[in-house]
Amino acid sequence: MTYPSTLKSYLFLKRNRAKKKRAVKKQLWQMSMDKTTAFYLVILGAYVFASIFIFNDYLKVFEDEFIFIEKLLAERFWLILSIVPIRYVFQAFRHPGVLITSSEYQLAMLPHSIKKIALYIALEKWIKLLLQYLLVSMVVIMITPINWLLVCSYFLLFWCVELFMTIPQWKLFQSHLFVKVSYLVLIVSLSMIGELTDSNQIIGTVTIIGVLVANIYFGRSLFDNVHWGRVTEVNDYLVWNMPLVSKAIKVKFKRQRRYNMFQNRASRRKPFQYHHHSIHKRLWLQLFRENVEYILQVIAGLFSAIIIFAFISELVTFIGIAISVHVYTSFVTSIYRERFVSGIVQILPWDVVGYRHTITRWIYVGFVPIMIPIIIYAIIHYSWWSIGLIGLVVSVFLLNVETKLDNMALQLDKKLGEFAIKDFVSFGSLGFIILFYLNPYYSLLSIIIILYYMYQKKGY
Amino acid sequence: MLSRNTSWMVIILKILDVKNLEVDVKTTKLLDEVSFTLNAGKVTALVGHNGAGKSTLMKTIMGIQEKTAGEIIIQQSFDQDNDFLEYKRRIAFIPEEPMLMSELTAMQHFQLYGKSYQVEESELINRIERYVEGFELQGKLNEFPESLSKGMRQKVQTICAMIPDVPLLLIDEPFMGLDIYAVDYFEEMMKEKIERGTSILLTTHQLERVKGIADQFIMLQDGKLLHHGAISDFDTIKRRSDEV
Numbered sequence: 170m171t172y173p174s175t176l177k178s179y180l181f182l183k184r185n186r187a188k189k190k191r192a193v194k195k196q197l198w199q200m201s202m203d204k205t206t207a208f209y210l211v212i213l214g215a216y217v218f219a220s221i222f223i224f225n226d227y228l229k230v231f232e233d234e235f236i237f238i239e240k241l242l243a244e245r246f247w248l249i250l251s252i253v254p255i256r257y258v259f260q261a262f263r264h265p266g267v268l269i270t271s272s273e274y275q276l277a278m279l280p281h282s283i284k285k286i287a288l289y290i291a292l293e294k295w296i297k298l299l300l301q302y303l304l305v306s307m308v309v310i311m312i313t314p315i316n317w318l319l320v321c322s323y324f325l326l327f328w329c330v331e332l333f334m335t336i337p338q339w340k341l342f343q344s345h346l347f348v349k350v351s352y353l354v355l356i357v358s359l360s361m362i363g364e365l366t367d368s369n370q371i372i373g374t375v376t377i378i379g380v381l382v383a384n385i386y387f388g389r390s391l392f393d394n395v396h397w398g399r400v401t402e403v404n405d406y407l408v409w410n411m412p413l414v415s416k417a418i419k420v421k422f423k424r425q426r427r428y429n430m431f432q433n434r435a436s437r438r439k440p441f442q443y444h445h446h447s448i449h450k451r452l453w454l455q456l457f458r459e460n461v462e463y464i465l466q467v468i469a470g471l472f473s474a475i476i477i478f479a480f481i482s483e484l485v486t487f488i489g490i491a492i493s494v495h496v497y498t499s500f501v502t503s504i505y506r507e508r509f510v511s512g513i514v515q516i517l518p519w520d521v522v523g524y525r526h527t528i529t530r531w532i533y534v535g536f537v538p539i540m541i542p543i544i545i546y547a548i549i550h551y552s553w554w555s556i557g558l559i560g561l562v563v564s565v566f567l568l569n570v571e572t573k574l575d576n577m578a579l580q581l582d583k584k585l586g587e588f589a590i591k592d593f594v595s596f597g598s599l600g601f602i603i604l605f606y607l608n609p610y611y612s613l614l615s616i617i618i619i620l621y622y623m624y625q626k627k628g629y
Numbered sequence: 630m631l632s633r634n635t636s637w638m639v640i641i642l643k644i645l646d647v648k649n650l651e652v653d654v655k656t657t658k659l660l661d662e663v664s665f666t667l668n669a670g671k672v673t674a675l676v677g678h679n680g681a682g683k684s685t686l687m688k689t690i691m692g693i694q695e696k697t698a699g700e701i702i703i704q705q706s707f708d709q710d711n712d713f714l715e716y717k718r719r720i721a722f723i724p725e726e727p728m729l730m731s732e733l734t735a736m737q738h739f740q741l742y743g744k745s746y747q748v749e750e751s752e753l754i755n756r757i758e759r760y761v762e763g764f765e766l767q768g769k770l771n772e773f774p775e776s777l778s779k780g781m782r783q784k785v786q787t788i789c790a791m792i793p794d795v796p797l798l799l800i801d802e803p804f805m806g807l808d809i810y811a812v813d814y815f816e817e818m819m820k821e822k823i824e825r826g827t828s829i830l831l832t833t834h835q836l837e838r839v840k841g842i843a844d845q846f847i848m849l850q851d852g853k854l855l856h857h858g859a860i861s862d863f864d865t866i867k868r869r870s871d872e873v
Contacts (some may be wrong), residue, residue: 398775438771440736443750448741455732513728513738515693517745518718583713 175281179289182272186408193411232314239315242323247373250326251360254380257334258353261341263403266334267291270408271401284392295332302328333380340387343395445520449527456508457531467500468538475542484606486546490562491602493539498569501532502577509581521578532570557612558605564615565598568622575625591625642668643705644796644828645690650699652682652689652852659685660852663699667797672819672829674839674860677849683832684725686849687801690830691722704796718746721793725801725832727786729774735785736770739792746793753792760788763814780806791818798822800831804838816842836863 242249260266267290269283277283306324310317341349356376363372441447457464471493478489505528509519543562547555572595598618604611645667652660660682667673675683688694690701692709701709707716729738736757743753761767764784774782783806790798803819804812819829819842833839839860846863848856 437732438734438773440734440771441740443740443744443753445744448737448744451732451737452730452741455730513730513741516691516722516724516728517742519714520745521714581713583710 173280175276175285176289178276178279178281179273179286182276183293186272190411235314239319242315242319245369246322246326247369248360248364249323250330250373251356251363251369251376253327253330254334254337254376255353255356255360257330257338258341258349258356261338261344262349264338264407265342265400265403266338268294268404268408269397269400270404274397274401287391291335294335295328298331299328330380333384336387336391337380337383339391340383342400445523446527449524452508452514453524453528453531456504456511460504460507464504464535467497468535471497471539472542475539475546479542479546484603487603487606490543491565491599494562494566494569494602495596495599497536497539498566498573501528501535501570502573504528505574506577506581519581521581525574525578529570536566552609554609554612557609557615561601561605561612561615561618564618564622565595565602568595568598568618568625571595571622571625594621644669644703645830646700646702646705647690648700648702650686650689650701651697652685652694653697658852660689660696663849663852663854665847665854665857667828667830669796669828670823670826671845672823672831672839672843673845673847674836674843674863675830675832675847675849676836676863677855681849682852683849684801685852687722687799687830687832690797690799691720692717719795720797720799721746721790721795723787723790723798723800723803725805727774727779727782729782729785731774734771734773735766735777738785738789742789742792746795748793756792757788760791760818763818764788764811780808780811783807784811787815787818791822794822794825794827796827798827798829800829802833803831804833804835812838 257266267287269287269290273286273290274283277286302324306320309315309320341352359372359376363369441451475486475489475493478486505525508514508524508528509521540559540562544559547558572591576592598614601611601614601618643666647666648664650660650663651658663682663686665673675686677683685694689696692713696709701716703709703716703719706712707719709716733741739753739757742748743750748756757770761770764787766781766784766788769777769781769785774785777785787803787807790800798819803815807815823829823842829842831839831843840863843860846857846860847854848863
């Protein structure tokens with residue numbers, strides 16, 4: 170009896186996946202670019218390249234930096250060697266490292282071995298990375314004065330770690346959270362000991378031996394106790410999540426989170442106390458977990474933006490603070506809406522007031538990291554008006570949150586009417602933050618804003 | 630809360646009023662000028678080929694699918710366009726595929742439904758006990774959906790929708806994934822709801838099965854209302870190829 174070729178079937182699957190992705194990207198390209206724009210972009214790219222690499226003697230300009238980097242790379246080789254595997258242990262918390270999606274898994278339902286398929290996927294990954302690292306190394310050797318032997322050593326270091334961490338990452342992904350944390354603590358501690366005791370070479374060698382032993386040890390039981398549901402769930406998301414495409418076509422590629430690390434906790438299985446708070450809390454936490462990347466991106470982005478603005482100029486800082494308040498309040502309002510239009514809640518009656526009460530605390534907590542650089546700024550430029558600035562920002566934030574949540578509640582009830590006075594007041598209050606730059610007396614308006622906020626809040 | 634003894638079924642005969650409903654997605658017309666009414670305590674079977682627009686109609690009534698034109702009114706007062714929150718409180722929906730959350734156990738789902746429809750705790754517990762016994766789900770209350778079989782998940786979803794007393798119950802493929810004992814019990818549950826005055830709109834391909842429960846039928850074809858009338862007048866759906 171002849172058996173069908175697993176490689177052929179796998180390549181057939183890959184070809185069709187690539188075809189589908191190409192079609193989606195082509196659609197995006199056609200939506201966002203025409204021939205004229207593409208032509209001008211090519212001209213611009215050529216100009217940038219020429220100005221940096223042809224007309225400018227950048228080697229001379231950055232000579233000191235290159236010497237410094239080369240020195241650092243040579244000195245820190247063993248430290249970097251012991252640090253690089255940490256990345257894969259850390260990744261094992263979220264990614265299995267071998268892209269077996271539900272399609273590859275279904276292929277294994279046919280007369281194909283999952284072991285063979287996994288091997289092909291790993292081989293493909295290693296070859297792709299080999300080519301990428303080769304290309305990067307060649308470019309570095311060609312355009313920088315860094316010693317080629319050093320570049321080759323790092324090329325080998327990164328590619329070999331990538332290769333030999335595939336099995337440990339795969340097995341760690343399947344392990345209990347405690348095991349993952351233990352390995353992470355162990356490997357981080359080793360690197361720290363190496364650095365503190367100036368024995369990076371010994372620690373680096375220990376790390377290499379440890380990784381090789383892990384490969385031999387885990388290699389024997391690669392496919393024992395594999396949580397295929399989790400593996401395919403994560404990989405489906407990784408393969409099909411195309412941020413640019415989803416932004417352009419306004420369709421979010423959501424990860425089908427069917428599994429989470431807290432699900433096995435006995436406390437999660439207990440029936441709720443039969444009141445809104447405990448039920449809503451769980452639903453909010455579920456939504457936050459599902460959107461954790463976006464939430465962290467927005468908060469970290471605004472936090473960093475305010476810090477960067479502070480180095481530009483005072484006026485830009487105040488404009489940045491006002492924009493941050495506006496962006497954050499708009500973002501949390503969209504999260505509030507998302508709760509009603511996703512999952513099971515969309516087919517239930519909407520308790521917009523109850524859900525609003527339970528999310529408010531989280532909204533305030535999320536604003537704390539954004540307030541930190543503002544408070545630091547106020548302390549650095551300390552005067553009695555610093556307190557006024559903090560009061561103004563907090564009052565404007567409260568008013569904007571309240572107004573936007575009010576509007577969203579009305580929108581959910583399909584009752585949002587014309588632009589109301591409170592919309593005008595809350596949006597206009599953002600301007601007071603900018604006006605504070607001209608005259609700090611404007612911070613006294615925070616008293617009026619707070620009174621207006623309390624008057625509005627009485628409605629809820 | 631809509632109590633069990635409310636008299637809305639006596640006073641209000643017209644539970645659902647759909648007028649000139651249209652749903653477009655880009656250039657495709659999914660529903661075209663669909664109009665019908667449902668009276669209190671009546672069961673209407675929504676029939677048609679795959680892709681006729683049955684599930685779209687259900688989703689549009691639920692408010693999940695945005696409509697392009699037309700009106701949907703419940704109990705002659707609650708318009709989907711003007712009073713959406715109150716409108717939603719008057720409908721319960723059983724989707725074709727269970728929409729359960731991975732983070733909630735079966736019991737937590739029942740509590741979520743109970744609280745959303747403002748069912749008293751004692752009443753909720755009574756109903757859960759009865760339905761869980763009827764569907765033979767004892768011992769599964771603290772299980773997450775992933776630990777349940779497809780049929781069990783469907784039972785959990787069915788119990789969820791049966792917990793509240795609402796004027797309108799929408800059921801997309803009621804018997805999907807249920808074993809014969811569960812189907813019998815589900816029919817019992819539906820009859821109980823009908824006696825209390827709930828109107829049921831259900832889509833099904835098992836026409837023989839619903840002939841005993843349904844009073845009327847609505848037949849959709851390519852998004853248009855083709856026929857409607859008493860279920861006794863309903864003959865059969867022709868094959869698409871025979872219609873050409």
